Amino acid sequence: MTTDTHTTPAAPRGSTSPAGPDTGPQAGPDTGSPAGPTTGSAAGPDSGRLSGRARLVLFVLCAAQFMVALDFSVLNVALPVLGKDLGLSPSALQWAITAFALPSGGFLLLFGRIADLYGRKKLFLTGLAVFGAASVLATLAWDPASFLTGRALQGLGAAVIVPTGMSLLTTTFPEGPQRDKALGISGTLLSLGFTVGMVLGGVMTDTLGWRSTMGLLAGAALLVLVLAPGLLPESRTPERPRLDVPGAVTVTGGLLALIYSLSTAAQRGFGDADVRGTLIAGLVLLAAFVAVESRSPAPLVSLPMLRRRTVAWGNFGGLVTFSMMSTVVFVLTLYLQETLGLSSFRTGLVFGIQGLASVLAGSYAPRIIGRFGARRTLIASLLGQGLLSSALLGIGPDSGALLATVAVSLASMCHLGAIVSYGVVATSGVPNTDQGLATGLVTTTQQIGLTIGIPLLGILATTEPTLYAGVRTVLTTNAAIVLTAALLLTLTLGRKEP
Structure with a gap:
């Protein structure tokens, strides 16, 4: 069984293609031990049984x-x-x-x-x-x-x-x-x-x-x-090139500045001089990082790999699903407690139901990916998340707890499908030697998504005269961003990887 995330058949170990390294699923383990990693199931690697x-x-x-x-x-x-x-x-x-x-x-x-x-x-x-x-x-x-x-x-x-x-x-x-x-x-x-x-x-x-x-x-x-x-088995690349120190300094400094500015913007606003200064510094350092990597003999990030549609657009999908869902949870917490007057315990129950829905979705997500492919699953999941976020606009200033519970739980099921499928898309076809880099990109996307959503859209809530009006503004913008992302991924990931 294959999915639509698989690329062309594997080249010999260590070879590359113009689109970046592509060793495919046959690439052997890159461990330093004779035994290699323990992956197995009696049914073999083509079975989902472990x-x-x-x-x-x-x-x-x-x-x-x-x-x-x-x-x-x-x-x-x-x-x-x-x-x-x-x-x-x-x-x-x-x-x-x-x-x-x-x-x-x-x-x-x-x-x-x-x-x-x-x-x-x-x-x-x-x-x-x-x-x-x-x-x-x-x-x-x-x-x-x-x-x-x-x-x-x-x-x-x-x-x-x-x-x-x-x-x-x-x-x-x-x-x-x-x-x-x-x-x-x-x-x-x-x-x-x-x-x-x-x-x-x-x-x-x-x-x-x-x-x-x-x-x-x-x-x-x-x-x-x-x-x-x-x-756990030990695992590392067979070769040890020098660490790209200039790349490490610029990307780490850029990410630190970016996360700091977006985190503090939620309290101080983007008009604050400190927020603006660190935001600009972060963007400049990240731009410098790209320039450094294009000239480095042993880059921290392989720019050819970033040019792969699956890596770039897979991480884009992850960024959208994490940032927008965290914003939905944040504004609904405010709505349930501040507008409807629910206690912390009852609000926790709402999100407890959401968590159970996520568990259910997670148990079915691999089967859906196996049947329809990770790319289609990612697009469909973002589409569902966006539509269900739109449904939350039906909440009222005096009632809406039931609608909020149902809609956010169903949206979370779609969100979980997007989480699983974006990870598959963004790491498929990447050789074992670069899996740390690929998964580092995936988890960096996750962390940045969790960090930027609330400060970016939370500021919209402060521009409205009431909290309820602010929540509706945030939900409207949120749904529009997710649906636009689903459209962009349809246009980009809908084509086969060269």
């Missing part, structure tokens, strides 16, 4: 991704209590989120490439250790400085775990049904992690205090760190 050991490997990798996803949302509802306990002013509370977002997004590409060169398993375990130690520091924090230091180190650990975990997944499970299934489970748990974090964070903060949310992450990191060494 062996017992492969299931354990998938559990470890998905547990790490779930843990990081949980960290994005588990602290949100605890911020007011945390601020009072540590003495963080309301205006400074944003740094509890920004301190994590900056390193977790800014260093993804760099650590993805370092893992390719020096060993993905080794770096994955290092990231887990840093994340776990940082979670302990955040749990025991005695003042704002110690807490924010812990959050920044958590973000740094996440920047290591996410790309290395994803590249271990894509190099361990061969392209086709097994990888589609693995990415489907990973995408489901990623989406579920954000939802569970919102619900679990409120319950744990009310019963055990905000520190328990950070302690939970420390325990999860320890569990994965104990299981991972004996299960």
Whole structure:
């Protein structure tokens, strides 16, 4: 069985084509051990069934991704209590989120490439250790400085775990049904992690205090760190070219500046001089990065690979689905609590139903991809997400909780389909030697999408006289962007890869 994400048959190992490297699904493992990665199932790579050991490997990798996803949302509802306990002013509370977002997004590409060169398993375990130690520091924090230091180190650990975990997944499970299934489970748990974090964070903060949310992450990191060494295969590129230092400096600096400016714009607005300055600096550094990579003998990012339609447009689809869905969840949280007056617990139940819908979608996404292809699934999923976001315009100023629950749950099912399919599209046909880079791009897209959606569209809500009117403006713009993206992907990914 094949999907429409597969490219031309594999060339001999190490060869390239004008469209960029293309070793296809037959490319062998690039491990340094004789055994190679454990991918197998008794049914062979053309079957979606996984062996017992492969299931354990998938559990470890998905547990790490779930843990990081949980960290994005588990602290949100605890911020007011945390601020009072540590003495963080309301205006400074944003740094509890920004301190994590900056390193977790800014260093993804760099650590993805370092893992390719020096060993993905080794770096994955290092990231887990840093994340776990940082979670302990955040749990025991005695003042704002110690807490924010812990959050920044958590973000740094996440920047290591996410790309290395994803590249271990894509190099361990061969392209086709097994990888589609693995990415489907990973995408489901990623989406579920954000939802569970919102619900679990409120319950744990009310019963055990905000520190328990950070302690939970420390325990999860320890569990994965104990299981991972004996299960995961080592994986790296067979050659070790020099690290592209100028490229690493410009892309990391550019991403840090971009994420900082967009994160702080939500509080200060784009008229703030600091926001404008860092935004311009970020764009200049990213432009310099492109110039550096075009001349580098060993580039951090292969520009020919970025010119592949599947890589470029697959990541574009991921950027849209993550940024727009995070915005929908944000404005609906405000609408349910501030406009309809629902309690935090009842609001959490709404998103709990959304999470269950995501789990259901994740179980079927690989089958849909196998039948219709990842490209068509991505386009259809974005179309469904956009139409269901439009349906949310039927909510009223006095009622609409039921409509919001149904529409956001169905939209989340489409969103989950887009998450899984964009990961398949953006990594298919990329040789194992560049999987760290490819998955680094995928996870950087994810992080930037989660970061930019709310500040970009959230500002629209402040231009309206009432919160309800602002929510409708955001939802209208959101739906228009997603539907436009679906149209663009139809025009670009609808054609076969040369």
